[in-house]
Amino acid sequence: MAEAEKKGLTVKIDADLHAEVRKYLDVHEMTMAEFVTMALKDELHPKNMMKEGTTMEKTRTLAFQIPEELYLRIKDYLQRNNMTQRQFVIGLIEDELQREQDELEAQSEAVSGEAEDEDEDTAEEEETDISGGFEDASGACDEDETEDEDQGFGMTM
Numbered sequence: 001m002a003e004a005e006k007k008g009l010t011v012k013i014d015a016d017l018h019a020e021v022r023k024y025l026d027v028h029e030m031t032m033a034e035f036v037t038m039a040l041k042d043e044l045h046p047k048n049m050m051k052e053g054t055t056m057e058k059t060r061t062l063a064f065q066i067p068e069e070l071y072l073r074i075k076d077y078l079q080r081n082n083m084t085q086r087q088f089v090i091g092l093i094e095d096e097l098q099r100e101q102d103e104l105e106a107q108s109e110a111v112s113g114e115a116e117d118e119d120e121d122t123a124e125e126e127e128t129d130i131s132g133g134f135e136d137a138s139g140a141c142d143e144d145e146t147e148d149e150d151q152g153f154g155m156t157m
Contacts, residue, residue, distance in 0.1 A: 009036065029072075042084075062089070 013021075025035055066074075078088060 021032075021035065024030075025032060028035075030038075074085070074088070078085060
């Protein structure tokens with residue numbers, strides 16, 4: 001892939017702000033060009049603009065430290081995929097929360113399906129065991145009673 005043409009940009013900023021930028025660059029292991037490019041892209045093409053017809057939600061900050069090697073791998077990934085750390089992390093979080101929600105719903109459906117099956121099985125057992133070996137209204141006994149009578153254990157009413 002051919003590299004895009006580069007142009008220079010020279011600006012004068014307050015010395016305190018310059019020192020703050022330098023400190024940021026050291027901590028984040030970025031070049032000035034990477035930093036300015038990122039800042040300009042974020043300003044010109046904001047990633048978290050309000051969508052038409054929606055309101056901005058209240059936001060909270062989530063911060064954590066990761067090993068240097070992982071940070072560098074993520075940084076390379078973000079560059080290759082032209083995305084911000086924020087987009088990446090929020091995407092991962094949303095995907096995992098959705099996966100868990102789907103799993104919980106599937107478990108809930110399975111449990112309610114098993115309960116319905118158990119209710120049906122219990123109703124069928126009650127229907128078949130209702131005679132209990134006693135004579136029916138016609139005076140006939142079921143087979144189990146006849147076998148029991150042959151062994152001397154039958155009972156009629």
